[in-house]
Amino acid sequence: MTVSSSSAKSSSSANGFSGQIAIAGIHEYESRWAPDKTSFQIMGECAREALADAGLALTDVDGLFCASMTMGPMGPVQMAEYLNLKPRYLDGSNIGGSSFVSHVAHAAAAIHSGLCEVALILYGSTAASQAMAIGTGGTSMRDASAAFVEPYGMPLVSNYAMVAQRHMHEYGTTSAQLADIAVSTRHHASLNPHAKMQRPITREDVLESRMIADPLHLLDCCIISDGGGAVIVTSLERARDLRQPPVVVRGTGEAVCHREIGTPDLLTIAARQSGEHAFRMAGLEPSDIDVCSIYDSFTITVLLTLECLGFCKPGEGGGFVEKGGIGLGGHLPVNPDGGGLSSNHPGMRGIYLVIEATRQLRGGLGERQVEGAEIALAHGTGGYLGLMHSGATLILSKD
């Protein structure tokens, strides 16, 4: 039995591959500006570096996973051609920016059931050098519901803004509390030599930055960069013979939230369901987590994700994140790499959530290392909060 679907109630069928699969190789593309590269070349270079990190060769890869905003609907087929690969397992599922977090789960299930042995997960994008207006351009929706959205002028940021407005109304959350998320994340970026934005900012800087869609200011929004990444997943048994200390997959979960039939709860996001599944599979609680990678498309995304994963109660996110609560040295360090708010965001940031969680568990990151980190959580949110979005949760530990 592999991991069963969202209806799984029994823990016996929900922990199939927990503790048996590992992340064996990672690479984050270093440059944030690559006008001379295609997304395919970025993915090719990331594959090379992640394989070298693991101590594996391209010929070892028999499972290929990828998603991007620039590949066509046959993405993994195109990518296999580009790398001259003939994998026996392909997965190009694209559920937005969270895709790569879910790819780790899919790879784990495939490896656990013998469908492949070495999975290569790839992402690449030149969003910045192509001047893609990700947050303030048109939606890329192609589904039948688009006609109910497009007439009204709903840039991506306004989805998140309406959720933030509702959270403030129901719970009294303030712009200053949201700003503190951006401030902590920028501090982390100042410790990451590869981060795009390294100059520290204050709460006032965020509050005085121009309003993009009320109540979200410019500095509540993630940046746009170029970039890419690669992750190698294999069995824990095989990973133990490779170059790096294995980082073990303990729990995974996926979920989707949408408008339902017109009666959604905007403040319960996909993280609630995917997190519950991942924690149950891992046999862990939120209090066991030492460090988090959380998709920070906008500051509100982080706040709601923390609430829905159970790190604090609904409505208490504002108090949880303010004044360095999620900074290094706070009660739960979040995005020590500087996140999408300050380090890099080429459009679909999920792969970096997995990469930074893995780096933190390997250790040795200097000033931005969360001391003694044993268990990490990565959570990706993809799509449009409020309208329709996906969530994918991954819990990792040291071997």
Added chain:
Amino acid sequence: MASRSEASEKNASAETTIQYAAPAIDWETRGYWEGAGRGELVLQRCGDCGVVQHRPRGVCATCLSNSIEHFVASGLGHVHTFSIVRQNQMPGFREAVPYVIAYIELDEGPQILSNVVGCDPESVEIGMRVKADFVRTGDELGVPRFVPA
């Protein structure tokens, strides 16, 4: 709350900013857009299980029945949440900022995404009562947006 005459006056100026394009329709959704063309807000109710649903579909998303009935809703509701959009690169909206995008909770239950026009964007707040107002887009179709009730 704005008086009716104020609302319609400012409404006229709002219509010159956001240019509503004719919606893309199919057999599942044409009843809704044709209703808007007549100045009616049309919702669906399942003839078998009785659940009201929006957006419109060819099947009931609760019991999968095909027995879908259309009915004219009151067009009244309140602002569930909103944002004032101040930056949008899309042609047609680039010139229209700042404008209000909102989820309107209709008195019949479902929430609907729309704009709130006919008032100062800064005056919009959660809970504000609004009513549907319709822009004809040609071809018998229309787009509903909301004004202060």
